[in-house]
Amino acid sequence: MPVHLTEFSRTRRGGGRYLRVETSSGHGARVLFFFRYDDGNWCVFPPMTGYKARAADNEVKTRCR
Template identity: 75%
Template structure:
């Protein structure tokens, strides 16, 4: 089980995008997924070499992750994933 601080969007943004005063981050998009209506946020930072951004998805347990919840992931050819 992860610590509560590791579930926060702020923690993940700092972990994955490493914002600095010279390269702050900005929320560029937020909405809900088409499948399941779960929240997602796109956060972007600008660097000298260009910008980079990531999507963060809110899971049912309240944590944010860089991958969508399993229920929102389409299955290949309509078959569930193998274990």
């Protein structure tokens, strides 16, 4: 099953890199987005920045006490 890179660009907020890959079969099309993290890794979840990152960090610290 061939996979095609159909988009490579930057997010509107923060300018982070993302890419979109597609494949299709008799069951329909499938699309996945990958987001690049500051450490160079690519993940299907966008990196948290700004307020969300601080809130998540505070939540982890609270739960670990």
